[in-house]
Amino acid sequence: MATTELLLKNVRVVRPDVPAPELGDIAVNDGTIVRVAPDLPDDDAATVVDGRGRLAFPGVVDAHQHWGIYNELAADARTESRASAQGGVTTSLTYMRTGQYYLNKGGPYREFFPEVLGAAQGNAYVDYGFHLAPMMAEHINEIPYLVEEHGVTSFKIFMFYGSHGLHGRSSSQSDFLMTPSDERYDVAHFEFVMRGVQAAREQLAEYAPHISLSLHCETAEIMTAYTRIVEQDRSLSGLRAYSASRPPHSEGLAVTIASYLAHETGLPNINLLHLSSQKALSAALTMAGAFPHIDFRREVTIGHLLADVDTAHGLGGKVNPPLRDRADVEALWRHVLAGEVDWVVSDHACCRDEMKFGADRDDIFLAKSGFGGAEYLLPGLIGEGVKRGLPLQRIAQLTSWNPARRYGLLNKGALAEGYDADIALVDPDVSWTVRAADSESAQEYTPFEGFAMTARVTDTFVRGHHVYADGEIRGEPVGRYLHRGR
Numbered sequence: 211m212a213t214t215e216l217l218l219k220n221v222r223v224v225r226p227d228v229p230a231p232e233l234g235d236i237a238v239n240d241g242t243i244v245r246v247a248p249d250l251p252d253d254d255a256a257t258v259v260d261g262r263g264r265l266a267f268p269g270v271v272d273a274h275q276h277w278g279i280y281n282e283l284a285a286d287a288r289t290e291s292r293a294s295a296q297g298g299v300t301t302s303l304t305y306m307r308t309g310q311y312y313l314n315k316g317g318p319y320r321e322f323f324p325e326v327l328g329a330a331q332g333n334a335y336v337d338y339g340f341h342l343a344p345m346m347a348e349h350i351n352e353i354p355y356l357v358e359e360h361g362v363t364s365f366k367i368f369m370f371y372g373s374h375g376l377h378g379r380s381s382s383q384s385d386f387l388m389t390p391s392d393e394r395y396d397v398a399h400f401e402f403v404m405r406g407v408q409a410a411r412e413q414l415a416e417y418a419p420h421i422s423l424s425l426h427c428e429t430a431e432i433m434t435a436y437t438r439i440v441e442q443d444r445s446l447s448g449l450r451a452y453s454a455s456r457p458p459h460s461e462g463l464a465v466t467i468a469s470y471l472a473h474e475t476g477l478p479n480i481n482l483l484h485l486s487s488q489k490a491l492s493a494a495l496t497m498a499g500a501f502p503h504i505d506f507r508r509e510v511t512i513g514h515l516l517a518d519v520d521t522a523h524g525l526g527g528k529v530n531p532p533l534r535d536r537a538d539v540e541a542l543w544r545h546v547l548a549g550e551v552d553w554v555v556s557d558h559a560c561c562r563d564e565m566k567f568g569a570d571r572d573d574i575f576l577a578k579s580g581f582g583g584a585e586y587l588l589p590g591l592i593g594e595g596v597k598r599g600l601p602l603q604r605i606a607q608l609t610s611w612n613p614a615r616r617y618g619l620l621n622k623g624a625l626a627e628g629y630d631a632d633i634a635l636v637d638p639d640v641s642w643t644v645r646a647a648d649s650e651s652a653q654e655y656t657p658f659e660g661f662a663m664t665a666r667v668t669d670t671f672v673r674g675h676h677v678y679a680d681g682e683i684r685g686e687p688v689g690r691y692l693h694r695g696r
Contacts, residue, residue: 212256215239216674219252221261221635223625224268224602226611231265231602238631241673246625259676261635264668268606268625269300269632270588273613274483274509274555276580277304277338279311280565281652283326287333290560290582291689292650295335295678297585298634298667299556301622301692302336303613305366307343309387316345316388319352323360327691334689335677337632339617341366341424346389347399350406354413361693363420363618364481365407367400369464370428370530397467400425404475411477420618420695422479422507423472427464427490428456428531436460441575449519452574453532458487461531465490469497472504481507481616484557486514486531488541495550507552507616510542512587515554516594517657526566527657529557530579543598546608553613554591556584563654582651586644586658588634593664596638618695635669642666650683 216238222231223246235250236243252258272294277286294302306326308316313325319342330338343366344350356362371387384391393399404423411418437455440446446454465482472480482494485508498506517527518536527533545551559580568576591605606624614623621630642663646656670678675688 212254214244214255215257216631217250217252217255217258218266218633219250219258219260220263221266222263223266224606225626226268226603226606226624229601229603236266236625236631236633238674241631243625243627243629243631245627259669265602265636265638266625267298267588267634267636268610268623269634269670269672270298270609271301271303271613271619271622272299272556272558272584272587273303273553273617274511274557275302275304275584276557276559277302277330278306278313279559279580280561280578283313283329284333285652286560287330287338288687289650289652290558290584291334291336291338291687292683293582294558294584295670295672295683296650296667298588298636298670299584300336300632300634300670300672301619302334302338302584303364303617304338304340305343306340307366308345309389318348319356323356330691333687335683335687336672336689337692338689339692339694343368344403344406345387345395346393347402350403353406353410357410357414357417357421357695361695363417363695364422364424365403366424366426367403368426369400369468370426370430370433371395400468401471401475404471404477408475408477417618417695422481422616423477424481424483425464425468426483426530427461427468427485429460429464432457432460432463448525448574449522449527449533450535452528453519453534456530456532458489458534458538461485461487461490462493465493465497469501469504469506473501478503478505480504481509483509484511484514484531484555485509487534487538491541491545491550508550509553509555510546510551511555511557512590513557513581513583513657515539515542515546516586516590516661522657523659524655524657525571525574525577526581526655528574528577528579529581546595547598547600551608552616554587554608556582556587558582558584560651560653562652566655581657582649582653583656583658585649585651586663588636588667589663589665592636592638596665619692620696631671631674633671634667636665637668638665640664640666
């Protein structure tokens with residue numbers, strides 16, 4: 211009987227704690243890496259895969275996805291996890307909340323979240339977990355239960371939902387969010403969410419290092435006012451108009467408010483999501499200097515690093531916060547190269563053509579927000595990052611190690627003994643062109659259509675299961691729900 215279930219030979223192992231890739235082999239048993247070393251014997255391995263000298267990255271921990279936001283959750287879990295595996299993503303952390311979209315229902319998480327878990331179970335090709343958003347007072351009280359019972363260690367605030375819907379102005383907050391009519395989703399609620407998360411950290415000391423709060427930082431009042439201005443200004447259209455309607459200083463102001471609230475409530479673990487502009491990053495860094503006792507983490511998406519309002523393919527590039535102009539893209543890269551960004555994500559939200567666009571397909575304000583992109587996260591970051599001097603070690607930190615540590619994924623994030631055998635093989639010397647038709651996603655378009663790529667994921671392993679090879683997804687779904695922080 212073979213003593214090694216899987217032996218991956220002849221790969222250049224990229225580690226988050228080693229400056230340069232090292233040629234070696236990776237041995238796997240029971241879904242776990244048992245040895246990483248050069249020239250491991252293959253005479254007692256059940257399966258041997260020749261890596262052909264390709265780069266072996268830790269499987270991507272894509273810490274920001276949205277399964278089930280526009281499509282039925284079970285279907286999204288299946289198709290969008292396939293797209294994830296196609297891009298070397300082996301763990302998806304997806305945001306979930308009550309209210310319109312997702313399951314389209316309100317109520318307590320004790321009733322809501324088991325439905326979420328049931329819909330996803332058995333459908334995912336990659337491992338997955340959920341961030342949850344406390345939308346009403348009852349949800350805040352449920353935080354300790356969610357941590358202990360379901361291993362949910364990360365929570366979210368959507369700051370712009372105060373008077374804005376998912377795609378624009380909202381006439382009725384309580385209808386959209388399906389919250390009690392006598393409650394408000396506002397700055398006071400955000401404060402009480404922070405106090406609730408911190409109370410859970412104090413109550414559940416063993417989980418405390420891994421319990422954090424993430425914030426979508428945009429200011430509803432600024433956005434509402436500027437949307438009105440832009441709609442009256444016929445000189446702006448398309449993605450540039452949408453960016454102007456949700457201006458960068460709206461992000462900066464929200465970051466500042468969120469940061470002071472963290473200081474006021476004593477909550478040290480704060481994640482600032484998908485920062486899209488120089489003003490947003492500048493505010494985030496200023497707040498880190500003002501409140502050094504708060505452990506801020508800063509997130510950027512691959513979409514905001516690769517595309518701008520002029521280069522994105524069509525109105526399919528509408529997303530919150532918006533794609534920006536080229537100057538902001540270059541600013542984001544400067545912060546990435548300076549080590550001031552903690553992780554890069556896809557913000558993958560599959561929105562099919564029939565739902566994405568309004569009756570007037572050229573009206574940006576009728577289009578839905580969000581698009582897929584997990585397929586391009588690792589190849590895009592490698593291809594563009596290497597050209598700009600971003601070390602491979604740093605890419606492994608940005609895509610795997612850092613989010614795994616922050617979000618309590620204790621067995622993920624590194625190619626080392628004792629870690630899950632989540633592995634992405636990458637050919638860094640191949641040229642190809644992005645075509646939506648080639649994606650495993652159910653989305654029929656992509657804002658990256660026609661983009662030139664110079665790195666490609668060739669193989670993806672999830673806990674030793676070879677789920678992607680030769681351009682195809684293999685086998686049946688093997689993804690597991692992840693209880694985090696244990």
